[in-house]
Structures are given as structure tokens and as C-alpha cells.
Amino acid sequence: MSLLGRSLRDLWAHRFLSAVTTFAVAMSVLIVGAFSLFVVNAAGIIQDWGSGARIVAYLSPGVESDKVPLLRGEIGRIEGVAEVRYISRDAAMERLRKGMAEEAFLLDHLRENPLPDALEVSLFRPMKNWRRFAPAAQAIREIDGVAEVEFGEEWLGRFLHLMDLFRLSAAGMGGIFFLAAVFFMANTVRLLLYARREEIEILYLVGATHSFIRLPLYLQGMLHGIIGAGAGLGALYGAFYLISIRAPGVGTFPIRFLSEEIMGGILTGSVLVGWFGTYLSLKRFHR
Amino acid sequence: MSLLGRSLRDLWAHRFLSAVTTFAVAMSVLIVGAFSLFVVNAAGIIQDWGSGARIVAYLSPGVESDKVPLLRGEIGRIEGVAEVRYISRDAAMERLRKGMAEEAFLLDHLRENPLPDALEVSLFRPMKNWRRFAPAAQAIREIDGVAEVEFGEEWLGRFLHLMDLFRLSAAGMGGIFFLAAVFFMANTVRLLLYARREEIEILYLVGATHSFIRLPLYLQGMLHGIIGAGAGLGALYGAFYLISIRAPGVGTFPIRFLSEEIMGGILTGSVLVGWFGTYLSLKRFHR
Amino acid sequence: MTPPEKGPEPIIRLFHVHKRYGAKAALIDISIDVFENEFIFISGPSGAGKSTLLKLLYLGEPVSEGHIVVDGLNLSRISRRRIPMLRRRIGIVFQDYKLIPTKSVYENVALVLEALGTRPRLIRKTARSLLRRVGMEEKAKALPPSLSGGEQQRAAVARALAGNPKIILADEPTGSLDAEAASDIFDLLRECHERGATLLVATHDTALIRRTGGKVILLDRGRLDVTTTIPKLPA
Amino acid sequence: MTPPEKGPEPIIRLFHVHKRYGAKAALIDISIDVFENEFIFISGPSGAGKSTLLKLLYLGEPVSEGHIVVDGLNLSRISRRRIPMLRRRIGIVFQDYKLIPTKSVYENVALVLEALGTRPRLIRKTARSLLRRVGMEEKAKALPPSLSGGEQQRAAVARALAGNPKIILADEPTGSLDAEAASDIFDLLRECHERGATLLVATHDTALIRRTGGKVILLDRGRLDVTTTIPKLPA
Ligand SMILES: Nc1ncnc2c1ncn2[C@@H]1O[C@H](COP(=O)(O)OP(=O)(O)OP(=O)(O)O)[C@@H](O)[C@H]1O
Ligand SMILES: Nc1ncnc2c1ncn2[C@@H]1O[C@H](COP(=O)(O)OP(=O)(O)OP(=O)(O)O)[C@@H](O)[C@H]1O
Ligand SMILES: [Mg+2]
């Protein structure tokens, strides 16, 4: 009888244990998957916010508009800078008026437009480059013709602190969840093989080789892994669907399911853990 | 021999299985605990932000300062209102100057202070009462002597949406984690008793009563629950400590560990699940 | 049930009992009366139904048809809660011993007494003297998987007798023992008989029956073949 | 090892073998030579060390002292990878049967052949004919826990013989069988002997030995007591 045939027959003979094991894997995957989903979407939302972050360089009062292209070029050469846009004093006033909303009537009392011309600088991949805002701003400040540089230093500081906290706790929790899931699966496989130890010992006694005994067990461990992971991801998708129809997105960011890479990783990981749990348990059976 | 004595002797006789079970409980508790910790702290941080939310009622130009106490009283009677503070036009200008920071120089060009006097209204427990901002603002608007009401409607809308999303996903994930943990523990206890079924069947055959057989098993299930939960909470505190020394807090909000109530709930819950898992498994043994 | 017959009431009564496992009939229309303090052998070839017959008596299996009364308890009607009551009156030597593998020989014996609610002192005394009696005092602390076949069997006999049961069901109680040890065990069983117990001993070993003598119920492929009394052979 | 003696090389050789379980000595200074195609009984009372002796031969337990050579393999030096090779040459009837409880009788037998890499067709043929031979063809699909004691034993014998082993170690192979079934099994073992196998049969049943006749190794509390040859009784 083929290896796969033997393995499947065995799964059926131990269907209670197999069901429990598969269920354990599914639950583990559900937990890690739910958390990944959460982190991926939270990161997306934060990224969405963060992509609005800009450095504004106010030009010195005497700078003529024909010098602007030169300044743009100079700023564009600074590391991390993605785009430089010219904002005239009139455009800036219009923006300010919009930004102040309810208090915009204050601006009606102005005698003349006191705003300077400005260049708005955005960085490549701001999420990753937030820590470069300060050095980039410094570099821009040193350019001739730039009077003042502004980038919401205080706001950014707070935001970075929060991001750090989020990253740290996500990493911490992710680590805990991942380890817990791995241990769970491995442990469940161990319990499974503990319950089957008699059978395994008998096989050794009647002269079956290592590979004859172990290959089906490994295959079964991996099958438990992949079936459980599939079921877990399926359940997660169900939960995700129920949530996402109630809250489809935030800002311009649509809530998404796990990427194919992550799903692939989870499936592969589960298979590996099934294998690994089997490996650990079988180390007790020497002969 | 006493019930406890028998139970402990049994635990020792099955130390491998007991260790695995306790470990499973600890992991379950770790997962649910880590998530609770995250939600509790995230909610605290959001609460901290949210407590800054205010309704500003601008007074009509003609209102004399001796009418202010009357208005305060009237506003104070509106449901949910906690505090009403008077902000004179000069104080408002000072604040605006601070708030605008870099652009404050604009205000130097003003001929006179165009700001009105205002009353700043804060609500009781803003976290819970956000949805009351709009009706409260409406009620204030209708009061004689109030010209305009402002409370960052757009910002609040977004914020509420985000909060909804957070709540929804926290509830969804919490539910998933909780169920997963309960199933895990119950399942592990089932596997444990599956591995011990021979012994249990023999006890029935030699005439032991239900209670003689089951009480120690229940006690053991509950011991697994409480020991595992204790270990899980201990490990969680370790992880928490490592994170909290790197990031002690955000804003005015200090990162905290789980409250005693939640810890008590987790311990009680684990004991119950240990009991319940035993109950489920024992239903298979009828005689 | 049939109306009670004259004379003493039987302690075990099988009335047209059938036992089927799926389609396979393991016992067919068995009616037996066993009276108090009888010593009966159940014999027959492998697969005849000896163990099944004993299992029915302690409700290890339910009957398929017919009725069984054991010590006044109608087994077809007994409630689940009262099954332990039935089993406490019966000492069973299982063919496959059924010792708890994670408990020592001593604990296996003591557990029966604990379950009966015996005082700890008496438990120690009874368990020790029984183990001495079957020649297992040196192995009291050993776990069953580390015992030889015969040792396990002797431990199983000691456990069956621990509660001083009214009825003793022994399934091949000396199958793994050499002649000398077997006759020791039989002496022990006979002592129980003398103290008033009713014994049913299943065995395929006709030589043993001939050596001991007694009433024999012969089964063949699930049917009651004959019931005879074989005289004890002169040694 | 001692230098080879004259005459044929023994297929099994025990050289001053000791076996201790913790402090307890189960076998003490045993030296035995078994030659190809011998049929040897190992006898002795319960706990004498019969099963332990057989366990040492298939490396179910390691020796504590001394050396054992089985079919040219020195068991003290054999690498773990080669243990299956040793066991494939040996057919074992375990005292407690050791049937896999989740596999049918047929599968238990077929598995040995699968492990040897036999072709599926031949597996079917061999397994079926062996089960017929021990009177278990009707129970081929049954799971071991649903078999009677004697049926389990017959299945265990069938499995031990499936691989057509050179050496057969049988631990009480007829302990749970009635006289008729037992003599069937012995006929089967004798056929294997005639086809060239070497047999070691542990039993406490001296009557059986006397019925069959043959070379007997007698153990007593771990020591080699005597080695005699008992002539077959006229039936
Ligand atoms: N749980 C079961 N399921 C199916 N068949 C069973 C079960 N238990 C016993 N049998 C069958 O019932 C028949 C009688 O079994 P039983 O164990 O009573 O025989 P026995 O007389 O004790 O034999 P032995 O001397 O070999 O122990 C056998 O053929 C057996 O296979
Ligand atoms: N794994 C073990 N651990 C400790 N002691 C053991 C172990 N296996 C066997 N023994 C002891 O070694 C002695 C010999 O055991 P063995 O099983 O060889 O006896 P045996 O001759 O086969 O007896 P029987 O006829 O009862 O089967 C016994 O006293 C037994 O208790
Ligand atoms: Mg039987």
C-alpha cells in the first residue's frame, strides 16, 4: 500500500485524535492570522495618515520666482526627497483659509497677505523615513534662499512615540502569539503521538524500519498542519468578511485581508510545525 | 487517602500529560491576557486623547459679562455636561497664538482682536459620551446669547469611525481569542483524559462510584486551570515589564498591567474551563 | 421473570439470555441458575463465549435479549447510578488483568478498598496480607508493565479478592501460571469459597478442572453444551 | 568472544549474560548456544526470567553484562539503524500479544509483510492463508480489542510467522488456548521447524512440553537450572 494510502487510513483509524489535532492547528492559525490581519490593517491606516506628512520650506522674501527651479533641483537632490512642489503665497493663503475653517473670518481682517512663497517637500515612503524628516529638514534649511523650514516637529515626535509603542507591542504580542501557536501545535501533535505510542512501539518490535514508521507519521503531521491551517484561514476570512461589511475602510484606506504571501507563509509554517511536532515527539521512540 | 492527596498523586503519576495540559492552559491565558492588555491600554490612550474634546460656544457680540453666570447655569443643566469654563476674547487670542505656533506672526498684522468671548464646555466621561456631542452642541446652540457652537465635527466623525473599527475588531478578535483559548484548554483536557481512558474504565469496572472517580479528575482539571493560568499571567507580566520599561506611557497615560478584576476573571475562567473540559470528556465514560 | 421456584433463591440467574455483537451471536439462549456458595467452572474452546458470559454478569456488556438477575438486582432494569453497587459485590479477575498501568501493584489493590470506603489502616493491612498470600509482597511497589505475565495475573487475583466480595468471577485466573503457583491461587479461591463466596471460574484448561473437580458449565460456540459435575481426581 | 568451537556455528549464542532491572537481577550468568533448526523450550516458574531471556534476543531490552550474538549480529555492538534488520529475521509471539488495537487482524498481519517490502498480491495471499491456518479467517476484519483471549493469541502467532522468519521466539504461544487449538498451533510451529526455522518457546506448561518432547532449558529465579531433552510422550 502506498505511503499516502497508509497515512490516510491511519488518519481515519485515529479520527478523534486527528480531529482534535487539526482543530488545534486551526485555532492556532486563527489566532496568529487574526493578529496579523489586525497589524496589517492598522499599519495601513497609519501609513495612510502618515503619507500626508510634508516638510514646508518658506522662501526668503527677496527670492524671485525664476530662482525657484534651481532651489527645487537643489532640494530634490537631498536623500529621501520624493517630490518638491511650489506653493505661491496666494495658494498658501487659500489653504490656510480652508484649514482654519471656522476661524477663517479672522483672515478677513488682514491688510495684506503676510505669507511667504513656499516649497512643499514630500519624502519617499514616509512610513519608513519618518526618522529622516529632521535631517532632511536641516539640509533644506541650510540652502540659500530658504528662510524657514517647518514639519510639525512636535506632532511628529508624539506620533513616532506612538508608532514605537504600537510596533513594540505588536512585535511583542505577535511574538507571543506565534510562539504560543507553534508550541500549541507541536504539543498537540505530541499528545497525539503519546496516545499512539503503543502502536509505534509495536511497529518497531516487528522490525519495521525508521522510515516505514516515521514517514506516514510525518505526512500525517503535515496533513494536520495544512488542513488545520486551511480551516483556520477559512474561519478567519469569515470573521473578516462579517467585520468588513460593517466597516469597509478608514480614510482612503480600504480594510484588506491577509496578502497571499502571508497566507502562504501561514500554510507553510503550519506544515513545518506539524513536521516539527512530529519530529520532537518521535525523538522519544528510539527503537 | 484524602481527595486532594489522591488528586496530587495522580497528577504526579501523569506528569507528562499534566505538564502538557498546564502548558496549554498557560499559553491560552497568555494569548487572551496579551490581547486584553493591548485593548485596555489602547482604550486608555484613546480615552486620554478623547478627554481633551470640548464644545466651544461663542457668545453673541452684545452679551455683557454679567449675563455669563446665567448662561453657564443654563448650559450646565444640559445632560452630560460636566464643566463650563468662561474664556474671554483675550484669553482666546492668547490660546490661538500658541496653537498656531509657527504661523502666529500672522496675528501680529491684526488691527484688533476679532474673537468673541466663549464658553468652553466639557462633558462627563467623554469616551462614553461622544455620541452625545452633537445633541449637546445643538442644545447649547439654541440658548439665547450663544452665537455659534464648534466642536470639531469633522474630526469627531472620523474619530468615531476609527473607534468603531477599533471596538469592532477588538471585540471580534477578543471573541476569537477567547473561544480559541477555551476550546484549546477543553481540548487539551480531553486529550489528557483520552490518554487516561483505560485507567478510568478500569476504575468503573472495579466498582468505584461516579464521585470517587470524577471528583479527583475535576479537581485535577481545575488545578491544571489555575496553575496554568498563574504561569500564563506570570509570563505575561514578564513580557509587559520588558515592554513597559522601554515605553512607560503615552501622553498623560501610563501603560498599565491588567486590573485585579481582569486577572481574577482569567483565573476563575481557567478554573471553570478546566472543570468544563473535564465535564465534556467524562460524558463519554458512562459506566 | 418466571415465578420463583421452590428451594433456595439462586444468587445468579440467567433467563434465556442472548448476546450478539453486531450480527455475530456470542451467546445463544443461555439459562443458568447459580446458587449461593456454588463453585462453578465455565469451560469451552477458544471463542466459545466464556468471557462474554462473565461480562454480562458485571454489566461489562449489556444483554441483547433475556434477563439476568444478580444478587437480587435485575440487570436489565438497574439504573446507571446503582451499577457500582452491583460491582462492589463482585470480585473480578479479568482475562487481560486490567491493572492500572500507572499505579503500583499495592495501589491497584488498595484502590478497590478505598473505593469501598475502608479505613486507611485496614486498607494497608488487607492489601499487604493479600499480596503476601499471592507471593507478590516483594513486587508491591512495582508498576504492572514491569511485571512478568504470571506476576500480573497474581496481582489481578489479589485485587479481585480485596473487597471480600460475595461473588467472584475469575476469567482464566491461572492461565499464565506454572502448576505450583496455579494451585496456590486455587487454594486461595477455595478459601474464599469456604468463607461463603460464590465462584464462577472460566477456563479452557480441562486438566485443571479434572485436578480440582466441581460443577462445570460447558459452552460451545455460544450455546450451553452440558452441565456436569466432575469428581476431583485423586492426586 | 570465545574463539569459535568446532562443529556448526550456533545461530544464537549467549555468553555469560546478566540482566538487571535496577537492583533486581532477572537473569544471572546465562550461557547458552542454540544451533540452527533447533526447537527449544524455555521453562520455569512465574518470574523465572523466560520472557526476559527472549526480550534480550530481539533487543527488547539491552543486556546488563555479557554478550549475545544472533545470526551473526553481535547485539552489544549493533547500531540502532540495523536493529530492524535483526528483527526482520525473527518472528515473535509476545506474551501479551502486542496487537495494534486500531488495526484489524488482517492489517496486523499484513503490516509485517509491508514492512518487509513484499508485493501487495503476495501480502494478501500469505496473510489470508496464515489466518486460515490459525482458524481466524472469519475474524480477519475484527479489531483486536473485540477478540477473545484465545483469538488474540492466534492472531499474534499468525503475525509472528508472516515474514517466514529464520528464528521464531514464542512466549507462551498457547497459554490462552484450549488443548485442541493449542495442538493446532504447535503443529504450525512444527511445520516452521521442518522448513528450517530455529524455535525458542517459553512456557510454564510442563504438561505441554511432555506432550511434545524436545530440548528444555529450565530457568529458576534468573539462573540456568538444567538443560535436558525430554522424549515425546506416546499419545
Ligand atoms: N466486543 C466484541 N465485539 C465483537 N465480537 C466480540 C466482542 N467480544 C467478544 N466477541 C466475540 O465473541 C466470541 C466469544 O468471545 P469470548 O471472549 O466470550 O470467548 P471466550 O470463550 O472467552 O474465548 P477465550 O477462551 O479465547 O478467551 C468470540 O468469537 C469473540 O470474537
Ligand atoms: N521492565 C522491568 N522492570 C523491572 N522488573 C522487571 C521488568 N521486566 C521484568 N521484570 C522482573 O524480572 C523478573 C523476570 O520476569 P520475566 O517476565 O522474564 O518472567 P517470566 O519467566 O516470563 O514469568 P511469567 O511466566 O510470569 O511470564 C520478574 O520478577 C519481573 O518482575
Ligand atoms: Mg475469554
Ligand SMILES: [Mg+2]
Ligand atoms: Mg513471561
